[in-house]
Ligand SMILES: Nc1ncnc2c1ncn2[C@@H]1O[C@H](COP(=O)(O)OP(=O)(O)O)[C@@H](O)[C@H]1O
């Protein structure tokens with residue numbers, strides 16, 4: 001990458017923003033989550049970059065590291081581990097989430113570290129998970145960006161489902177694509193589970209998740225069709241429940257034109273398989289500048305603010321701020 005433009009953040013960070021924006025108490029905090037099932041595909045890089053792009057658009061943002069056990073967002077931000085982390089919140093040493101939120105050098109950006117060698121996200125108890133999700137909504141910030149860990153543990157899925165904008169990061173590699181679909185499917189079924197007893201469909205989701213089930217249900221869309229045929233009223237209520245389940249696909253580490261086409265083809269698979277619309281947010285090139293900036297412990301958006309990759313992130317962030325309305329298609 002060639003980028004010799006002077007960096008406004010380096011020269012005078014405050015001048016790029018003026019006054020740091022604050023949230024009005026009437027506006028609810030919006031939560032965006034970056035998931036994708038697989039490790040090493042760029043979720044932390046994407047979360048950091050989107051968070052900084054939002055601050056460049058004048059928004060106040062809190063970036064939260066929910067990859068408990070492997071938390072490394074502080075490194076992506078070029079910071080030391082803050083003195084207060086989510087461990088203090090979970091142990092009760094901090095009663096309020098804002099007590100573990102640290103201001104960064106980037107105006108408008110706060111950071112909540114998940115650093116805790118002893119805690120895995122799967123071990124988080126339900127009470128603390130609930131406290132955390134409720135706490136996120138009350139933070140004095142306009143946007144909360146959740147950087148999720150790999151895997152499909154129930155807690156990771158619940159954080160993903162708690163978000164208003166659900167971003168699936170995927171790279172053009174078979175393993176990443178496979179994990180992305182698995183993550184989408186698991187979160188979709190997890191979402192359906194919340195309505196299971198209310199709709200009287202207990203056991204059906206468990207059955208559907210078994211790929212060799214005798215009902216011939218091969219996909220979430222099949223399950224919804226099956227329920228609708230059995231009882232159209234329950235089917236309608238179920239569709240209402242999942243009406244807000246939308247995902248945004250983000251392709252990272254793109255090298256060729258064929259790579260980019262994957263975004264549209266995944267979108268149509270989602271349509272057929274889940275019976276829901278997702279959208280292709282956009283793509284980020286594979287670029288050596290990513291590891292170069294990481295090695296310098298400088299976020300790429302700060303190090304190369306006028307680069308094409310930052311342009312791609314700004315476009316993606318704008319799309320997220322004005323998402324196209326999506327609907328169920330079954
Ligand atoms: N667009 C990209 N181009 C080049 N390298 C990338 C890109 N995105 C991520 N990487 C590299 O991939 C690695 C994993 O990124 P990371 O954000 O830690 O992934 P995850 O959070 O999904 O585990 C890092 O070394 C990072 O530098």
Ligand SMILES: [Mg+2]
Nearest residue numbers: 043044067148
């Ligand atoms: Mg990560």
